[in-house]
Amino acid sequence: MNIYKGHIIYTPTPQAFSTIENGYIAVDDKGLVIEVSKERPASYPDIPVTDFGDALLIPAMNDMHVHAPQYRNMGIAMDKELLPWLNQYTFPEESRFKDIDYAYAIYTRFIHDLWLNGTMRSVVFATSDLRSTLLLCRLFEKVGLGAAVGLVAMDRNCPKELQVPYEQFATDMAKLVEDSKEFSTVFPILTPRFIPSCSPELLKTISRFVEQMHLPVQSHLSENRAEVAWVKELEPESSCYGDAYNHYGLFGQTPTLMAHCCYTEGEELELMRRNRVMAVHCPMSNCNLGSGIAPIRTLLQNEVDVSLGSDVAGGHSLNIFRVMQYAIQMSKLRYAQSEGTVPFLTLSEAFYMATKAGGAYLFGSGSFEKGYAFDALVIDDKSLNYSDPKKGVMPYSLPQRLERFIYSGDEHTIVHRFCGGKEIYEPKL
Amino acid sequence: MNIYKGHIIYTPTPQAFSTIENGYIAVDDKGLVIEVSKERPASYPDIPVTDFGDALLIPAMNDMHVHAPQYRNMGIAMDKELLPWLNQYTFPEESRFKDIDYAYAIYTRFIHDLWLNGTMRSVVFATSDLRSTLLLCRLFEKVGLGAAVGLVAMDRNCPKELQVPYEQFATDMAKLVEDSKEFSTVFPILTPRFIPSCSPELLKTISRFVEQMHLPVQSHLSENRAEVAWVKELEPESSCYGDAYNHYGLFGQTPTLMAHCCYTEGEELELMRRNRVMAVHCPMSNCNLGSGIAPIRTLLQNEVDVSLGSDVAGGHSLNIFRVMQYAIQMSKLRYAQSEGTVPFLTLSEAFYMATKAGGAYLFGSGSFEKGYAFDALVIDDKSLNYSDPKKGVMPYSLPQRLERFIYSGDEHTIVHRFCGGKEIYEPKL
Numbered sequence: 001m002n003i004y005k006g007h008i009i010y011t012p013t014p015q016a017f018s019t020i021e022n023g024y025i026a027v028d029d030k031g032l033v034i035e036v037s038k039e040r041p042a043s044y045p046d047i048p049v050t051d052f053g054d055a056l057l058i059p060a061m062n063d064m065h066v067h068a069p070q071y072r073n074m075g076i077a078m079d080k081e082l083l084p085w086l087n088q089y090t091f092p093e094e095s096r097f098k099d100i101d102y103a104y105a106i107y108t109r110f111i112h113d114l115w116l117n118g119t120m121r122s123v124v125f126a127t128s129d130l131r132s133t134l135l136l137c138r139l140f141e142k143v144g145l146g147a148a149v150g151l152v153a154m155d156r157n158c159p160k161e162l163q164v165p166y167e168q169f170a171t172d173m174a175k176l177v178e179d180s181k182e183f184s185t186v187f188p189i190l191t192p193r194f195i196p197s198c199s200p201e202l203l204k205t206i207s208r209f210v211e212q213m214h215l216p217v218q219s220h221l222s223e224n225r226a227e228v229a230w231v232k233e234l235e236p237e238s239s240c241y242g243d244a245y246n247h248y249g250l251f252g253q254t255p256t257l258m259a260h261c262c263y264t265e266g267e268e269l270e271l272m273r274r275n276r277v278m279a280v281h282c283p284m285s286n287c288n289l290g291s292g293i294a295p296i297r298t299l300l301q302n303e304v305d306v307s308l309g310s311d312v313a314g315g316h317s318l319n320i321f322r323v324m325q326y327a328i329q330m331s332k333l334r335y336a337q338s339e340g341t342v343p344f345l346t347l348s349e350a351f352y353m354a355t356k357a358g359g360a361y362l363f364g365s366g367s368f369e370k371g372y373a374f375d376a377l378v379i380d381d382k383s384l385n386y387s388d389p390k391k392g393v394m395p396y397s398l399p400q401r402l403e404r405f406i407y408s409g410d411e412h413t414i415v416h417r418f419c420g421g422k423e424i425y426e427p428k429l
Numbered sequence: 430m431n432i433y434k435g436h437i438i439y440t441p442t443p444q445a446f447s448t449i450e451n452g453y454i455a456v457d458d459k460g461l462v463i464e465v466s467k468e469r470p471a472s473y474p475d476i477p478v479t480d481f482g483d484a485l486l487i488p489a490m491n492d493m494h495v496h497a498p499q500y501r502n503m504g505i506a507m508d509k510e511l512l513p514w515l516n517q518y519t520f521p522e523e524s525r526f527k528d529i530d531y532a533y534a535i536y537t538r539f540i541h542d543l544w545l546n547g548t549m550r551s552v553v554f555a556t557s558d559l560r561s562t563l564l565l566c567r568l569f570e571k572v573g574l575g576a577a578v579g580l581v582a583m584d585r586n587c588p589k590e591l592q593v594p595y596e597q598f599a600t601d602m603a604k605l606v607e608d609s610k611e612f613s614t615v616f617p618i619l620t621p622r623f624i625p626s627c628s629p630e631l632l633k634t635i636s637r638f639v640e641q642m643h644l645p646v647q648s649h650l651s652e653n654r655a656e657v658a659w660v661k662e663l664e665p666e667s668s669c670y671g672d673a674y675n676h677y678g679l680f681g682q683t684p685t686l687m688a689h690c691c692y693t694e695g696e697e698l699e700l701m702r703r704n705r706v707m708a709v710h711c712p713m714s715n716c717n718l719g720s721g722i723a724p725i726r727t728l729l730q731n732e733v734d735v736s737l738g739s740d741v742a743g744g745h746s747l748n749i750f751r752v753m754q755y756a757i758q759m760s761k762l763r764y765a766q767s768e769g770t771v772p773f774l775t776l777s778e779a780f781y782m783a784t785k786a787g788g789a790y791l792f793g794s795g796s797f798e799k800g801y802a803f804d805a806l807v808i809d810d811k812s813l814n815y816s817d818p819k820k821g822v823m824p825y826s827l828p829q830r831l832e833r834f835i836y837s838g839d840e841h842t843i844v845h846r847f848c849g850g851k852e853i854y855e856p857k858l
Contacts, residue, residue, distance in 0.1 A: 072822070074833075074836075074837055075813075075832060075833040075834075075835075075836035075837030075838075076825070076829045076832045076833050076836070077832075078757070078776070078832065078836070079775070079776075081769075096821065099820075099821055101819075101820040101821065102820055102821045102822065104820070105817050105820040105821075105822050106822070109815060225765075225768070287758035287759070287761055287762060288758060288761065289761070290761035290762070290764045290765045290773060291765060292762065292765040292766065293762060293765075293766075316754070316836040316837050317836075317837060325745070328507070329716035329717060330716070330762075332716055332717065332718070332719035333716060333719070333721065333722060333759075333762065335719045336654075336719045336720060336721040336722075337721065337722075339654070340510075344719060346508070347507070347508075384504075386538060388534050390530075391528075391530040391531055391533070391534040392525065392528055392530065392531045392534075393501070393531065393534050393535070396505070400505045403504060403505045403506075403507065404503075404504040404505050405504075406504075407503075407504035407505070407507070407745040407746075408503055408504030408745050408746060409504075410839065
């Protein structure tokens with residue numbers, strides 16, 4: 001076991017930060033938190049303390065929606081909204097991942113960048129190609145980062161070379177599940193791309209994996225107006241976009257993550273609540289693709305849980321701290337547009353979304369409460385915490401230090417990263 | 430004179446980038462651009478070429494609205510909208526700048542950070558304290574960065590210690606103007622904080638400086654709904670907020686910058702157009718303070734020029750590239766909310782706002798056209814421009830490299846900075 005010491009800040013609930021100045025966290029040999037405390041835990045006098053001095057010790061980030069094969073498109077191609085953007089930029093790039101060398105070149109850099117940004121667990125769309133998807137799993141596993149990896153199911157309304165017929169998908173998915181048994185930090189997640197790219201037969205095939213293997217599910221939901229209208233055409237019998245997934249048993253029958261939810265309301269909202277479907281808010285992407293402002297306060301008020309995703313390459317950065325900024329900022333625009341009637345997100349609410357919300361739902365991580373996997377970041381914010389008492393410049397308070405790191409810091413101030421109790425050093429892939 | 434070589438990208442007009450691969454810029458001894466060309470300029474065979482190799486060579490950033498004394502509040506205190514935020518966080522911090530040691534400690538770090546982020550010219554609010562405002566001017570001058578610096582005029586609706594009666598303001602302002610005669614890169618700008626904090630007598634006093642000395646003017650305009658309503662109460666005879674400034678001869682009688690304009694429309698819009706008042710768009714701040722989305726497309730369509738400002742500490746970063754991102758992103762939210770009827774900003778429009786719009790209006794900089802001051806950044810984006818042809822990973826195109834730097838790069842990829850033809854090295858203050 002290990003004992004770590006630092007200025008501990010985390011969010012057991014969205015309402016407030018728990019802060020322990022010079023506190024201790026005891027972690028067992030399985031990498032789970034035993035105890036978090038103000039005093040050195042008395043039960044383990046022989047265990048030396050790893051002391052991080054004046055640094056902040058916070059839960060690591062979880063990116064609950066990200067497209068690994070779009071990594072090379074990050075920060076470019078921002079001139080279209082969703083549907084033309086997929087056709088013009090996304091699908092051609094994803095087609096290249098049948099070339100395993102290309103996949104290796106991009107996926108290694110993607111994983112390095114996740115590491116750099118302090119994201120210890122992620123929920124990933126790979127491509128419809130099995131071989132490179134298995135490669136991605138193995139790379140995560142080798143580095144020791146947690147991931148739910150999706151072999152993307154798609155058999156219509158996209159380039160031929162990305163389409164996989166449902167029989168083939170069933171074979172590929174079974175192989176992925178089989179091979180995943182050797183993994184410790186990585187597991188598969190069922191990933192219908194979205195209703196428009198999945199035939200009813202394919203959705204039924206995926207549904208059988210839910211029933212028989214109880215795998216979790218991820219997809220996209222109500223991201224963009226044109227997309228919502230298209231789904232209505234494709235699935236006229238469904239009362240809403242979410243109901244189309246539900247119709248096929250892919251909407252909360254197992255843990256289910258639905259990215260975006262910009263236009264979720266009414267029956268869809270109620271269905272998410274009832275089925276415990278988690279919304280993944282991707283505000284950076286929603287800005288870049290002109291999708292709109294997701295009604296996050298409304299989702300929360302209706303007891304739908306919300307986590308955060310970078311949605312690279314819709315988002316232009318893997319930095320989840322920056323995604324937190326956007327989540328708060330977009331909620332403030334909604335606040336302004338509602339003339340102050342819809343309260344904006346607080347910093348602790350956004351931090352909870354980036355840590356415990358998604359972590360607890362899928363990975364058993366995201367908090368420092370007893371029993372959680374010790375996923376943590378050590379933040380050396382000296383450069384941000386300038387003080388000079390002789391000149392009257394006093395240090396920032398702990399909550400201010402965290403806020404300042406989130407808004408004005410960057411990944412270079414992260415000096416240690418832990419996933420499941422293990423320190424994760426810079427990947428050399 | 431000097432000749433520089435690199436991949437040149439700039440925006441003579443908002444509509445498109447001008448790009449010259451491996452191009453040349455000749456700069457005269459006054460620091461002005463003589464010529465930009467594809468071939469080595471033939472007229473100066475004896476002048477050696479400074480070759481930046483594969484780097485990008487772009488105009489430097491202009492921050493047309495920033496509060497130097499709020500630098501320490503950057504990235505904290507994001508839980509209020511404008512008026513309570515001023516009272517609770519801003520005014521108490523500004524009050525500290527009567528302590529010259531404190532001012533020195535903060536202003537030196539502020540200037541270093543401007544430098545780091547590639548901002549070579551800025552339009553700055555200091556405080557109402559003359560001594561520390563002069564210090565700020567001298568620090569800019571010493572480093573060689575361009576700045577229009579404002580001694581902030583305020584005599585009501587703020588803490589006593591920040592108020593300066595109009596007679597005293599006249600004396601202080603005259604002293605600032607006098608002392609500024611020794612400066613080469615720095616000049617004073619008249620700076621009524623905003624209508625609520627300026628009595629009619631004070632506004633009349635400022636107006637006399639406009640008439641007699643033809644100094645430029647900066648202030649805040651229509652940032653926030655409660656502020657707009659308050660101004661209506663304070664100046665019932667004015668038809669709009671902008672008309673209140675105009676009433677006192679502070680709205681385009683000389684070059685005038687008005688920050689925010691979130692709620693500018695109708696008569697105010699028309700007055701800005703007619704008087705050639707420049708809007709300074711501060712989208713990062715407008716998000717953080719819940720002010721709203723400024724109607725930038727409408728301003729542009731009505732021939733009001735728009736530049737960009739960080740508005741630190743309303744904004745949480747001095748990085749104007751990041752402000753460009755927000756300008757585009759907020760215009761995309763407006764696009765979404767207008768169901769696609771209001772076109773979003775293009776990258777070249779945002780780049781123009783960050784460079785030529787403000788630069789040409791106030792500093793004679795911001796472009797590489799003949800006669801412009803050579804304000805430039807050299808961007809070594811190797812880390813962003815990953816390629817490996819053996820694995821099928823090809824380099825990005827030049828426009829993609831610029832876009833990727835703007836969205837996903839950071840200040841550490843800026844390797845040279847020029848202001849007015851002089852290379853500006855890291856300030857050691």
